[in-house]
Amino acid sequence: MPKKVYVTNRGGHSYEAAEKFGEIIYITEGTLNRFATNSLYRAFIDGMKDRMTKLITENLKKKVRAGEVKCENCTMKLTEKDIDNEKCGSCGAPLLEALGGHYDSA
Numbered sequence: 001m002p003k004k005v006y007v008t009n010r011g012g013h014s015y016e017a018a019e020k021f022g023e024i025i026y027i028t029e030g031t032l033n034r035f036a037t038n039s040l041y042r043a044f045i046d047g048m049k050d051r052m053t054k055l056i057t058e059n060l061k062k063k064v065r066a067g068e069v070k071c072e073n074c075t076m077k078l079t080e081k082d083i084d085n086e087k088c089g090s091c092g093a094p095l096l097e098a099l100g101g102h103y104d105s106a
């Protein structure tokens with residue numbers, strides 16, 4: 001996967017120098033209302049979705065390999081293949097449902 005450089009805001013500066021580190025992803029652009037924390041939060045979630053999904057998937061697979069994750073629907077242990085297929089291999093429940101409605105894997 002090619003490296004990415006996340007720029008929190010595309011302001012009036014040049015970010016060209018950062019291109020040598022990877023593809024530049026601008027999370028927000030221009031003047032923002034710093035008190036509109038909901039829209040800022042959403043912008044960051046969307047802007048970093050690829051990275052977040054990768055991190056969450058890696059964390060989840062680590063837990064699955066350790067045998068720590070069971071399907072909330074059928075109580076069978078989930079496998080890495082289940083994570084890739086985004087559903088429980090035993091009962092067919094969608095991954096989010098199999099995880100009890102949350103992807104957090106802290």
Ligand SMILES: [Zn+2]
Pocket residue numbers: 071072073074075076088089090091092093098
């Ligand atoms: Zn299941």
